[in-house]
Amino acid sequence: MNADVRFWDRIAQKYAKSPIRDEDAYRQSLARTSTYLRAGDRVLELGCGTGTTAVELAPQVGEITASDLSPAMLAIGQSRAAEAGVGNIRFHQGDACSAPEGPFDVVMAHNLLHLLPDLQQVLELIAQRLPAGGVFISKTPCLGEARGSAKYWLFKTLIPLMRLIGKAPASPVEFLDIKTLEAGIKAAGFELVETGNYPVSTPGRYIVARRL
Numbered sequence: 358m359n360a361d362v363r364f365w366d367r368i369a370q371k372y373a374k375s376p377i378r379d380e381d382a383y384r385q386s387l388a389r390t391s392t393y394l395r396a397g398d399r400v401l402e403l404g405c406g407t408g409t410t411a412v413e414l415a416p417q418v419g420e421i422t423a424s425d426l427s428p429a430m431l432a433i434g435q436s437r438a439a440e441a442g443v444g445n446i447r448f449h450q451g452d453a454c455s456a457p458e459g460p461f462d463v464v465m466a467h468n469l470l471h472l473l474p475d476l477q478q479v480l481e482l483i484a485q486r487l488p489a490g491g492v493f494i495s496k497t498p499c500l501g502e503a504r505g506s507a508k509y510w511l512f513k514t515l516i517p518l519m520r521l522i523g524k525a526p527a528s529p530v531e532f533l534d535i536k537t538l539e540a541g542i543k544a545a546g547f548e549l550v551e552t553g554n555y556p557v558s559t560p561g562r563y564i565v566a567r568r569l
């Protein structure tokens with residue numbers, strides 16, 4: 358079992374119990390996402406965590422394949438789906454860089470892209486999983502936007518220390534900026550159709566992109 362799996366497995370129960378950091382921002386992005394979903398869509402969510410978003414959106418689509426590295430996160434997702442009476446989520450364990458084959462109409466990845474050792478490889482794989490016109494929806498903390506500020510240096514210093522004591526993932530957390538992230542998505546074969554910051558501070562960059 359690799360160190361990232363161990364980390365996310367270890368914190369899964371705590372993650373599940375923590376309230377959503379900014380409920381308004383979460384609801385805003387969920388509402389925007391709903392406008393891109395159609396009944397019958399086959400959706401892939403990468404890094405689905407404890408399944409909160411998949412359980413919310415499943416009633417609007419045909420099926421969601423909710424995938425994550427961590428078996429403990431997925432086990433919580435499975436019980437949440439069962440408790441909510443949602444029967445169209447298929448949980449799948451695996452790394453985002455070997456995502457399930459599909460076919461899919463929509464791929465989502467929330468609070469994941471900054472955690473990937475090879476982001477461009479995963480963006481290209483997402484593009485391969487979608488037909489032309491297929492939609493990729495993501496939200497990503499862009500810590501790089503704070504570059505130069507005290508907050509930036511605080512995160513830069515704290516995260517490696519937290520990793521040493523097992524409180525941050527083993528893979529480096531990327532300090533992405535919006536320009537680099539959006540350029541990477543376009544380079545993978547997408548056009549951007551909507552962007553927003555939910556929340557605005559240390560932007561959670563919300564991006565909807567369409568496969569060219």
Ligand SMILES: C[S@@+](CC[C@H](N)C(=O)[O-])C[C@H]1O[C@@H](n2cnc3c(N)ncnc32)[C@H](O)[C@@H]1O
Pocket residue numbers: 361365403404405406407409424425426427430451452453454466467468469472473
């Ligand atoms: C910050 S949590 C976000 C969970 C959920 N998407 C959310 O927004 O609450 C990151 C999730 O990504 C998963 N993860 C981390 N690295 C991954 C990878 N390389 N492939 C797939 N999942 C990964 C973790 O197990 C964890 O569940």
